[in-house]
Amino acid sequence: SSSATPEASGDAQEISGDILFYDTSGGTVWEQLDATLFGDFTADTGVTVTDDYNEAATKFFGAAEAGQVPWSLLFLPTVNDAATAAEQGFLAEIDTSIVPVDKLVEGTYSDHGIEVGTFGMVLAWDGEAYDTAPSTMADLWDLETFPGKRCFFNNPQYGWTLEAALLADGVAPDELYPLDVERALAKLDEIKGDITWWTSGAQSIESFENGSCDIGILWANRANSALADNGFPMEITWDEGGYSNSVWSIPADGPNVAAAQQLLAHVIENKDGQIAFASKIPTPIPASVIGVEPSDFPEEVQPFLPVGSNIDNAIRQDTDYYAENLDEVLDAFNRWVGQ
């Protein structure tokens, strides 16, 4: 750990130019990043950050294989993407002499990146649909008390689908991994006919809005936007929900990596910026800074933040498990769903 403030570190090493940001998160997330964390960084250092939206990590891998990487900072959608990339030598190490990783909660950073943009996968429901609020995943299977279609994401890793089934089937949270995929799918079979699958974040809340479902598993930030932007009476619980992180990394052969290291440092230090960003998009960046509590944020977003006491009863997704088993899990899921 070197300097105490981002300004100091900025002064210490001359940085300039532009950071081309490999962005996989999309429209509004970028808009808010630009308005808060990146904007602050540019104001302090003069280094601009430019958005480069890409649909998935694929293109980065292609470019890295060819040894032609134009980006300085990467937003890799999952921890296992980052792990794969690191393994193949596509990522630079985080320079801990610049980046104060010690301010981050242990386990939310690695040699090759810091975790960000935690997305929570939570039980959500139309607040006007039921008299009594559901509280556990088992309630998703309770078609009598909580009638209506169930919403699930069509990709199990990002949808908490298998985990929810196992929890509902009585598996203890700490025994979830390795997943008993067969058991989970058997449990899912019970409600298969009542599931509405959503295919994108936009669609998930659209499904609630248009009545395609009344209860389901949503991304916490989308649930927030349904409530905040549209005034839809969305309610959620983090209990038995899951959360998982994306990763910000620096490519091994990227341009202007020094500035990118500085940017990471600046973001970690910029607590106001973090709060400003999470007030709009409740997926904090970085994922967990030591000492940040829900109460630090505006009241309306507090319930949606995967931080502090909110996630006491939530479960962290085992990304190592997924890194190892994703193709089989996906294959099994595909086969089941396609039957």
Added chain:
Amino acid sequence: MAAQQMTTPIAVPARSVRRSRAGAAAVRIALLAPVIIFYLIFFVWPILTVVLRSLSEDGRFDLASPTFSLDAYLQLFQDDFLLRVEWRTLLLAVNSTIITVLLAFPTAYFISRLKRRTATLLLLLILVPFWISIVVRLFAVTSILSPNGPINQLSLLLGLGEFNLLYTPAGTLVGTVMYLLPYMVLVLYAGMVAVDGNLLLAARTLGASPTRTFFSVYLPMIRSSLMSGTLLIFILGLGFFLVPAILGGPAEQTISVYIQQQIDIFQWAVASAMGILLLIATLICYVGVVRVTGEFKTGVGPVQVKGVSGDQPFRWSAPMVASAVVAFVTITILVLPVLFVFPLSIGETGTVVFPPRGFTLQWYAQVFTTATWLGPIGQSLVVGLGTGILSVAIALVLARAMLSMTSTAGKAIVSGLAFAPLITPAILLAIGEYDVQLRLGMTGTIIGLILAHTVIAAPLAFAIILAAMSGADRGLEAAAWTLGASRTRAFWTVVVRGIIPSIVGAFVISFVTSWDEVVLALFLQTGPTKTLPVTIYKYLESGIVPTVPAVASLLVTAVIVILAIRGVVSAIRRKNTPPSTQESS
């Protein structure tokens, strides 16, 4: 009609003259060479990288230590899940093709029988959806098909009970049909207006009933258009990615969606193999159609109204009424999602919902006040214009080469090469293209994207220009020679000038192909400003903001205004020119 009097085939001279003129041959090669090089670099090479990926064990072909394995292909034929995906893809393509043909046929028939001005208007209605990103249209379709949408509400109102198509196979089918319809209508229309109305009259003078005339004369006359059009939409249906990805549930996985998913988890080999399988299957279909009909004929685009509509008076008969009804349905299917962007764009909510809540025009204001949309629109325009120009140029050269060829095999190769990119799954082409452009250091450049878009747009331009050129009177070119014009001059001032409407049509189709292209554009652009559909796509993940339908509404309005101005201008021009006194020869 006077042209019937000639007894010497007019296409003969030009062809036989060219054969033996060494100079002309050299010119042709000089023109053809850049096109061939273009195809080799931007189509053959990318496909080759995909083939190599499909043959290597981990999907990453390494020139230094090549390994070959057919595992991926074996898997395609052994794994019952993959077989099911393949089967489902085929089923979706077949079903949507059948429905599209059933809708497009009466629609095209009805339009082909109308007066030219009315026909043009309806054709424009059918073309309007091309201008609105398919992503937006599909999003509008989700709103239409959703439980709160007009269809279900109508069904409830009529006491027909829940009618929910969203995320069902039926919904996917509707979306695919919506995507394919304009292509089929255009191809069929071109074929239908070319039918000589006298043939139908002749059948009637021989005692044939209307039904019989239809089956034994009309249908055979448009057979090649019908088959080519059907093949075209079948191919498009097989490989189209966005509809099943957006409208289909996970149970509706198709090959293209599966390929996309496997690529996301780095299973390159099986994804590539599946793509190659798709390519080979469609190539076989193509060869089959060419074998049966002797040609692949997609006279898309503006055509001179001759034949039936010009000759036979329009009359309301029972089949005509039925056709009109189907035409109405077709146009509704195509136009409704386009119109739906208007209500979607005026709600006060921060994400798009239907029905809209409240009323505001702030989203329109945002379109103009932030760089988010103006930049992409500009980018799309530039790329579209570039693609349009390049595609037309390539199409001209190819069509010219094809028409001056005497060997059937040569023609088959040229047209096969020209049409192959249409057949290739976009995602694979994108990856291959990306590989190649990385090697050439072109990624992220606008030129690179234009070249890639040209690969997929040129086939359509080629189809249109080929149809126009082969229909054009080649005697005109010879006439220019006799007046002292050099071959180059004759080609430009007579041949090209004579098919200007088709060239415009080819340009427009190429332009909109680029204008609405997502997959290649996602891969080949780097930097903050992306083309419009990519920018729209970017919001699909994080929540569609109402600016997206606002942009779409503005585009619809712009297109309508342009068309209206055009209509007024041509009406004025018509008034100022004397009416034609004779049928042209």
Added chain:
Amino acid sequence: MSDTTTIRSTSRGEVTATAVGLDYNGKPALDDTDLRVHAGEFFTLLGPSGSGKTTLLRIIAGLLDPTRGRVDIDGEDVTHVPTQRRDIGFVFQNYALFPHLTVAQNIEFGLKVRRVEGAARQRRVAEMIELVALGGLGDRHPGQLSGGQQQRVALARALAQGPRVLLLDEPLGALDRALRQDLGAEVRRIQRESDTTAIYVTHDQDEAFILSDRMGVMRDGQICQIGRPEDIYRSPADLFVAKFLGQANLIDVTVVERSGDLATVAWGEARITTRPHSAVAGPEATCVIRPEQIRVCGGEAPAGYDRLGRARVISSRFLGQRQSVRFELAGTELAADLDPYDAVPRAGDVVSLCVRAGEVALIPREKTSEA
């Protein structure tokens, strides 16, 4: 005149059009025309391009709906009967052969529609192919035939089913003379033998003369004269018909005497015996002198000729069967067809001209429009 001579009462296919008219965009293409074609007759419609011949023919066939009027075939009102139930044959100006069918299949088409049995059908097709001299070409497609051959297929196809009325729209337009004559004779023979009524559109006057029992001359959507070819040629109703059929020297004359079948007119010094015209009442008239009615004579007109006067030869041209000579007589140019085997007059020669007495037609004087 002798309209009735050609009626054969046993024949079928009498066609009557009563006040039929058809407008295109408010402008009449056919202008309330009456036509009666007797059963078994060969009737020709002659007229300049755009005069409405095709339109009238198509209305009779039911391919166009008339705006006004009615059409009867064999006494039955068919105005609203669709084409396929009118039992007609039609030969189109541009053939309209089915390109996807072979020659034999084209001819077979109508027979199939009528469910003629296999063997009988084959026989009939073979017969028709024979008839139009297309032996050996039965398996070709229309695209592989020359224009003349296509024409014959079209004829065979229309005839195969033995229709009661055969409608032909310039069916021989694209052929050379020899073929046209042969096929014309063939059409005529077939029409006679099959007891069919034929209505034949042409703009070739020779063809009309050779083929038709009667003919009608059309102009601006109306039939302006109907009759036997000879009668129309010899006694044209008006200037238009006179100029349209054959060549005509038109001279303005004064009627000086009328006596029964003949009228004497004065043209300068000359006195010409002409065929009177019912519409010529006053002294003013126009004389139609056909080139073949003029001959070179001595100082005195031979029997049967009237003397025109002395004329100067302007030019002369050999045309095979005749010699076309242009004369100048008292400021008027006269065209004459002389016997090519007589001495060839040279330009500048001055000779006496005579004209057939009693054969020259008289028509009402009109403001002569451009030829």
Added chain:
Amino acid sequence: MSDTTTIRSTSRGEVTATAVGLDYNGKPALDDTDLRVHAGEFFTLLGPSGSGKTTLLRIIAGLLDPTRGRVDIDGEDVTHVPTQRRDIGFVFQNYALFPHLTVAQNIEFGLKVRRVEGAARQRRVAEMIELVALGGLGDRHPGQLSGGQQQRVALARALAQGPRVLLLDEPLGALDRALRQDLGAEVRRIQRESDTTAIYVTHDQDEAFILSDRMGVMRDGQICQIGRPEDIYRSPADLFVAKFLGQANLIDVTVVERSGDLATVAWGEARITTRPHSAVAGPEATCVIRPEQIRVCGGEAPAGYDRLGRARVISSRFLGQRQSVRFELAGTELAADLDPYDAVPRAGDVVSLCVRAGEVALIPREKTSEA
């Protein structure tokens, strides 16, 4: 014969084709043909459909490459000179006007290509429009013109640049007779005035007679006779030419006497004075009697006629300018064109027939193929 009469040595545009031939799929469409067209001449190619007229014309224009032989224009070998450098004008059978250009622009096209200056160009265009009588239509598009008008534009366009050779491929085929005659005369006048050589393809014999200085008759890819129209008509080289030009009664005769310019032949009882033929050496020959050479005479032949014998009238038909009568004479059918104003013979009448002495052509006897 008198080939040289029409040569004007100052004119340019002499066309010589030497042994040119062209094969389609190994079959000759043009069969090693020689042709020499003098500068300033109006030359017509006549022949049945498919005889190779268009092919020969296109080879001269450079629109087709001959398989064999060479083409010279004004003594220069142009066989491998591309069309645009041959300095020719071409009028296409189907006009081939540029539909996207106005009449004036169509005419202007060739001048623009030759970089004729603005004012001069405008003048020339105006002149041409005047010449073909299209005043006021300069701004129309071809689609807005009638067939005849289109034809005239095509002519004007081909003439505008003053080409040395004007090639015309059935330019008047689609027009009706009156228009055809007018335009034909126009073409001829323009050709004369502009001192251009014209090669004109037609299958209309009258047109060929009216227009041409000399003509060539084509058959099966070869020119089988060249000469002045009159000479060809009067002395056809063979059966084909005799039958193709005009009508012919062909009778097999025996030559009984030859004396200088004439030969006497025997046909049954009759003795006919004929024009001899160089290729008829032996006694066997065929006599070509034109219908207009026959007339009805009394028992004794009048001066200048030979008596054929007594014949029975089979049929007679009025054809306007003539009366076509078919006779039967000693088992042979004879067609005669009689004066329509003479008494009309009735079928069954028996009359005496005479034939012009010394005008009947003699040709070598061939196995008579079907007419």
